[in-house]
Amino acid sequence: MKAALQNYHARMQRVLDYIDQHLDSDLDLETVSRIAAFSKFHFHRQFTATFELSVHRYVQLARMKRASNQLASRGAASVTEIAMDAGYDSPDAFARAFRRRFGQSPSSFRKSPDWAPWLAAFGPLEIARSKLMQTTYTRDDVTIREVLPTPVAILEHRGDRATLGDTIERFIRWRKGAGLSPETSPTFNIFRSERTPENPAEYSMDLCVGTGRPIDAQDDVMKAGVIPGGRCAELRVNGASHNLEPAALYLYREWLPASGEEARDFPIYCQRYLTFPPGEAAHAVVAEMFLPLK
Known part of the structure; x- marks a missing residue:
């Protein structure tokens, strides 16, 4: 039983690692379930039951976290480039989603990040990632x-x-x-x-x-x-x-x-x-x- 659980956790960990390393890719359900070697017909429910987040929600949060990190680091990438990397069709759509989540515009966050709502927003993501840490x-x-x-x-x-x-x-x-x-x-x-x-x-x-x-x-x-x-x-x-x-x-x-x-x-x-x-x-x-x- 323990070996089976460890194997299950290892397969789920592969999924998290793959998502984190391929945020610019098309992370559709078929691709992600193949990385875990699970049936795509059951994988979505397995993922949600394990991490208390859907695959789509996890990917969305991971991309938004990367975008906020890019803004806070004040690198060379423009807000438009960061928005596209995060999977948004336009800077306006990204700005609306960003403000809704953090209470700041992307430009305002880049100048002076407010970390309290940032920490709160990514609580579900960190909880999900922590579930396999013991292995x-x-x-x-x-x-x-x-x-x-x-x-x-x-x-x-x-x-x-x-x-x-x-x-x-x-x-x-x-x-x-x-x-x-x-x-x-x-x-x-x-x-x-x-x-x-x-x-x-x-x-x-x-x-x-x-x-x-x-x-x-x-x-x-x-x-x-x-x-x-x-x-x-x-x-x-x-x-x-x-x-x-x-x-x-x-x-x-x-x-x-x-x-x-x-x-x-x-x-x-x-x-x-x-x-x-x-x-x-x-x-x-x-x-x-x-x-x-x-």
Whole structure:
């Protein structure tokens, strides 16, 4: 039974990888079902049952996410070119869909992205991509590296994870007001508790933005801190950042006991990419997990 489920997940993972890598292609149901080696007559229902999104909806969200990343990166592509790449017949149709989803025009988003509705809009996509994450990691995915200390501004979230969205919005408003763009100032999360502790009130996470500027001691949102340098086990999380717990559990439960290493007295943390790193495809790297080592 376990082998059959792993095979099923592997086939579905092939589909997600293919879609992410062929967003410019005609991703019709027959093509996508063939990649999974499933009957096209049943594949649509199988996909929807697995990911809680239809194939069409998944492709639509993936293309829109790439388009928003292209806009935020302020590259050479025009809004018209980005609209065509996203599968829209005209810039006007793209602009209407974009504004409906994000509350900003494409041109306004390119100048000053509002990340709160962006995060909310792609929640279903990240949930879908996270459903197969537990099957993807091996020892070859983990690299031990030295990292430098990083001064950060920290917003502490303490309490029920259900209120995390409000904390994220406060964090985004603060960094926008401070002029700390995700493109130039890295985003980190420090995980100080399990994702779903037995007592929801014990959920604890720090939202951080890298900055060397002084933080006013009277600031009622952020405080100054440092993510320490040193040896870390690094694990890249490909394709999803909605739920990083499978990656953290892999590092703790499987990699660490087999590695002979010992964890340092600092929580596991990640660096998130709200757009994407230079030189990487939009679907390729969304987060990097770091487990500090002695």
